[in-house]
Amino acid sequence: MASLSLQHNTHHFLSRALPSRPKPKPTCVRMSLQQDAPSIAVVGVTGAVGQEFLSVLSDRDFPYSSIKMLASKRSAGRRLTFENNEYVVEELTPESFDGVDIALFSAGGSISKKFGPIAVERGTIVVDNSSAFRMDEKVPLVIPEVNPEAMENIKIGTGKGAIIANPNCSTIICLMAATPLHKKAKVVRMVVSTYQAASGAGAAAMEELELQTREVLEGRPPTCKIFNQQYAFNIFSHNASVLPNGYNEEEMKMVKETRKIWNDKDIKVTATCIRVPVMRAHAESVNLQFESPLDEDTARDILKNAPGVVVIDDRESNHFPTPLEVSNKDDVAVGRIRQDLSLDGNQGLDIFVCGDQIRKGAALNAIQIAEMLL
Amino acid sequence: MASLSLQHNTHHFLSRALPSRPKPKPTCVRMSLQQDAPSIAVVGVTGAVGQEFLSVLSDRDFPYSSIKMLASKRSAGRRLTFENNEYVVEELTPESFDGVDIALFSAGGSISKKFGPIAVERGTIVVDNSSAFRMDEKVPLVIPEVNPEAMENIKIGTGKGAIIANPNCSTIICLMAATPLHKKAKVVRMVVSTYQAASGAGAAAMEELELQTREVLEGRPPTCKIFNQQYAFNIFSHNASVLPNGYNEEEMKMVKETRKIWNDKDIKVTATCIRVPVMRAHAESVNLQFESPLDEDTARDILKNAPGVVVIDDRESNHFPTPLEVSNKDDVAVGRIRQDLSLDGNQGLDIFVCGDQIRKGAALNAIQIAEMLL
Incomplete structure (x- = not known):
């Protein structure tokens, strides 16, 4: 469970409506930390969507060999526990993407505009939640149930970076x-x-x-x-x-x-x-x-x-x-x-x-x- | 000011959103109680709209020679002050409409269906806020700024009752x-x-x-x-x-x-x-x-x-x-x-x-x- 709290006075009837936190799972059934799985990074991990990224990754047993928790300088150094492992939130820098296969971005349009292309240069596939690249002709805008074909040319493990945009909510x-x-x-x-x-x-x-x-x-x-x-x-x-x-x-x-x-x-x-x-x-x-x-x-x-x-x-x-x-x-x-x-x-x-x-x-x-x- | 309270914990920021109560006005400038003005009745005076009827009548200096405060048996006997006069809420009965020129109804559709025709028989013009008569071909459905012509055949002082319907909010x-x-x-x-x-x-x-x-x-x-x-x-x-x-x-x-x-x-x-x-x-x-x-x-x-x-x-x-x-x-x-x-x-x-x-x-x-x- 993440030790980062969103500082809400949470309780049942309102908390049903608040951002969820990643649930702890028994290590014995958790298969996520896998050597042959992709290395991932979460950019904007301390925000509402960032926290939800962790929760959904956990819920869906998303496989990963390593995970980086990235945020602004202000949040760097904070500790969080995710799936029984302790992480320190790191400041987002160009080097953050070295060796990262997939980066999930939700830190606002200006961060995406600056660091999206940097990540691509380093071979990372960026899934970007901001509006920065949505209308870019070269960037697929994808709802998996609707138009999965739009991203069929983007492959992991080729060393070639790319951006895929998440549509607006x-x-x-x-x-x-x-x-x-x-x-x-x-x-x-x-x-x-x-x-x-x-x-x-x-x-x-x-x-x-x-x-x-x-x-x-x-x-x-x-x-x-x-x-x-x-x-x-x-x-x-x-x-x-x-x-x-x-x-x-x-x-x-x-x-x-x-x-x-x-x-x-x-x-x-x-x-x-x-x-x-x-x-x-x-x-x-x-x-x-x-x-x-x-x-x-x-x-x-x-x-x-x-x-x-x-x-x-x-x-x-x-x-x-x-x-x-x-x-x-x-x-x-x-x-x-x-x-x-x-x-x-x-x-x-x-x-x-x-x-x-x-x-x-x-x-x-x-x-x-x-x-x-x- | 009406002594009937709606039992809200009223205060500025929420009360802006609550039903208003008729404001007291100095008697010297209040011209409403006029011998030659119509006698009116408010049906459903203890409800949210009933209370607002009083507030609006007061705000607009609506002229009246007398005003009856009518409600269900449950509310009968309650006292309220309106424009510096004390009134006792009366139980709505067929006799309530004797001598009443205009009755403002807001007590729900079934009360309107039952007492609207009774009032009309006694020569009262009913302005009905319920849905009971809105789609009745003989009843005009009027927004004064939109279709005033729909009610031009209805006149006060002829002894002839009628119903005019207020459209839905x-x-x-x-x-x-x-x-x-x-x-x-x-x-x-x-x-x-x-x-x-x-x-x-x-x-x-x-x-x-x-x-x-x-x-x-x-x-x-x-x-x-x-x-x-x-x-x-x-x-x-x-x-x-x-x-x-x-x-x-x-x-x-x-x-x-x-x-x-x-x-x-x-x-x-x-x-x-x-x-x-x-x-x-x-x-x-x-x-x-x-x-x-x-x-x-x-x-x-x-x-x-x-x-x-x-x-x-x-x-x-x-x-x-x-x-x-x-x-x-x-x-x-x-x-x-x-x-x-x-x-x-x-x-x-x-x-x-x-x-x-x-x-x-x-x-x-x-x-x-x-x-x-x-």
Whole structure:
């Protein structure tokens, strides 16, 4: 278990929504430390996604011969225990990548831009969680369940480095559900409204939401450091910069990444991205317009059989996906599957999707990419 | 000031989000108690909307010769002070309406269904906040800024009773912003996703959200009486019953009421209604598709000049409408006004709308209807 704590007052009902920590496993069944397995590095190991990388690596028994814990100078020297071994967090330098086969990056765009190419030069395959390289034509943007073929030319053990980009959390969660339907009936237009959790802005944002909520309940002014306004008992337009066309960067990621992942420049997407006071899982209301008719029963069957997707769609008991229910879970949940009344001829569907932002929206997807390299 | 308290631990930052109470006004400037003014009754006076009726009547100096405070047997006998006069809450009976010109109803659909026709028989004009009569062809469904003409045949002082229905909160808030654009370019299709506050389910739901939040922060299991699941730090599909077509009743209200209010049976609407942990104001992400082109600058100008609408659309400082900012406010706020990238030829717009659910979504709209009768 990592001795690095995220300093939350964790407890059951809120902690369900907080970043998970790698669970200790009995050494006798743990096969990870293997001589012939790749050497890996985690860049940004002290962050919310970095901690989740460790948790997911452990959960999935990801094989490795060695693992480096990398972070900024500020965090260097901190100790953490991972799978019964003690590690010292090292400062990220160009030399950090010597002998590293796979590096999982989640330390922000500027760190990726600087150290991604350095790692590649040294023969490392980088799986990057930032937006730095997502729209780079030479970099595959991959959701393993959706477009694994995009990275088929990248091989481990050749000594040749490469970058593979992890899509933005909102895009991953949306496309996990939309893609199986797209493959059946071709989506021509998609209208998305998001309900995004604090975790997308990092562990500090989750702490601020918890702190603000306590403050507001005590009648005190809320601390606004990460966000410029009250988050507790409020919602607001996503904090990403707004571009000249009126969309914010988060929304344009959904538009552009969908086109790249589906390899279709004509796909029409509009999105409105909103933060809601939820800890770690995103929800999305997705309206899909198809080229060919698709009825809701066929859609539900397709989704029930889609990898990484679980259908929660019980109309009678009003049980549908919620962010809390998918927190700390791998699968993306889909419900409210219904024929869109505003389009004739079964040409549209409305669905509601929830997925853990830190897990499938970031760490899990990256590690699934790494697994495809093995 | 009403001595009836909603038993909240009110304080500044949360209380901004709680139902307001009628403010005391100096008697010397208060002109309400007027011999020639209508006699009024408030049905459901102890509820969240009932309390807001009093607050709005007072704020707007609504003239009345007498006012009856009506509620269920359970609340009868309670005392409240309103505008420096003491009142005893009376049990609602058929005789309650004798001599009453205007009755403001907010006591649920079954009370409206039973007592609405009784009031009408006794010559009372009922402004009903429930869904009981909204889709009745003989009953006008009115947003005063949108379709005042629908109630032009109903007159006070003729001795003839009538029912006028207040639309559902989500419909009012959406159409306050969409109608001025519809009048310019004709909306052909509307895709709405809502972010709905606790208040729509009544004062008890607001109390439950506050209680649950305290419990979750203290690591205790959340009390789930009003809703069947955790609301604190979570969002979920609206608790209204789900119909065989997969839409819930809240969503179908948006579909059907829009058609009735705009007097256009062909208008295409789809909606996804979601509860978010916010106290008293709703938000809605609205995608509009027009018959004629409408550019975003024209749309912004139209909205700036629309009655009851305020535009908050500052891209540079990322300042857009929030539920907290419109809480206890009369105006509906609109922002994120931008050309929809997914439609060619300026044929679409995305907007984000926030409005106080208890005020413009219920009490204020009803009292504006009553004002049109004067």
